[in-house]
Amino acid sequence: MSAAINIAVVGLGFGEAFVPIYQAHPSVGRIALVDVSTERLARVGEMYGVESRYTSYEDMLADSTWDAVHILAPVSFHANYTLAALRAGKHVACAVPMATDLADIDEIIEAQAASGKQYMMMETSTFAREFRAVQNLLQDGSLGDLTLYKGVHIQNLDGYPPYWLGFPPMQYITHALSPALRLTGTSVKDVVAYGSGRLDEDQTGTSQNPYPTEVGLFRLDGHDLVPEVTMSFFKVARPYIEGFSVYGSKASVEWPPVEKTTPLVYELQDLDPNQADTGLRGRRSTTVELAVDDGTELLPEPLRRFVDTYEVLPANGDAPVWKSAEHGGSHPHLVHEFISAVVEGCVPTVGPVTAAEWTAPGICAHESAMNDGERVVVPQYRGRSGR
Structure with a gap:
């Protein structure tokens, strides 16, 4: 394979946002678009000047032009599309989650090892500017010992495509x-939900x-x-x-109640030695805004x-369009991590084992919830091929 990676972007609802980033990456050659909607294929293809377009995922996989795929299709397709691409000899980047079934996770790990190709789950939150800033505070000792963590994802899906109806949130x-x-560099040992x-x-x-x-x-291992x-x-x-809030023995970071505002x-x-004389108790805290890190x-x-926020100059001559950088500016970092892993032949940060460790707890949590809070042990994946 040449140094220039040819990649197919699969699913243009969310996937459109990644097209100009791949086009700008110095190690990417040609780009293909895959979507069942001919109208969407035409619109995105004309805007970005992409001539290679497929309505059939299988037809794209059969074309040896494409070295890699980035799967952004609905969740129900993630596991099967990943397996088909790995078995077709393609590198795979896939939106979250890796799968919604533990057996599919095992099969993907095995297929990736057999293929010799790279797999990366494109988890936005750990490549976002807010996470990077919190990670820096932890690494320099500012947070102290981590003692409390609250993660939250609340999103009303009324009016979304029918495949979201009844979707188990924990998955x-x-x-x-x-x-x-x-x-923490750990995995989940067991869960009660x-x-x-x-x-x-x-x-x-x-x-x-x-x-x-x-x-x-979620009880952690170690x-x-x-x-x-x-x-x-x-x-x-x-x-x-x-988002997420993380609390330490020295300092804490809380996610803001309103999206796209700054964490605190x-x-x-x-402890003030004279505080007892005032009738107050306990130690006080100062409050400042988090200094975020774009990681450019x-x-x-x-x-x-x-x-x-960035400008797109449509290839078809239409007026310039301004696009927002969603998910904390994570998209270019995800693209660069995946393409670098392919070019350098190294396991990406969220390789198959890490992706499994981040996905399986949710599957097990839903199982726990469906069984009235029964404790469920989460499978362990370390020691298998791929990080």
Whole structure:
């Protein structure tokens, strides 16, 4: 394979956002678009000047032009599309989650090892500017010991495509849980979870899941932190929120209640020796905004503009379009991590084993919720091929 990677972007609803980033990457050659909608293929293809277009995923896989695929199709396709691509000799980047079934996770790990190709789950939260800033605070000792973690993903899916009806919230856990696992470098040992509320009849779909919300406690392997995660897709009245708060013995960071505003840092102050005379008790904390880190120095120069709002000059001559950098500016970092892993032949940060460790706890949490909070042991994946 040449140094220039030819990649197919599969699913242009979410996937459109990645097209200009791949086009700008210095190690990417040609790009193909794959989508069942001919209208969407035409619109995105004309905007970005991409001539290679497929309505059939299988036809694209059969074309030896393409070295890699980035799967951004609906969740139900993730496992089968990943397996088909690996067995066709393609490198795979895949949106979250890796799979919704433990057997599929095992099969993907085995298929990746047999293929010799790279696999990366494109988890946005651990490549976002907010996570990078928190990670820096932990590494320089500012947070102290991690003692409490709360992950949350609340998103009302009324009006979304029908395949989301009744989707078990915990099976989409990676955005809310993975920051805790990356910060601690651990995996989940076991989980206890409960469902909260009941879906209306027209929201249940075919999954047999009755819960609009699921809440879980995750016990880690080798770390005292016990992450608490709340996942909700229906019947909760609040704007979208997807984030995490992490608390330490010296300082803490809380996710803001309103998306796209800055998290707050609380720093514990020394106990005032004269405080008892005032009638007050306990140690006080100062509050400042988190200094976020876009990490542009980690990116090739052509990708740096994609960490913030950027301009697209349509190839068809239409007026310029401004696009927002969603998910904390993570998209160019994800692209660069995946392409670098392919070019250098190294396991990406969220390789198959790490992806399994971040995905399986949610599958097990839903099992726990469906069994009235029964403790469920999570499979362990370390020692298998791929990080």
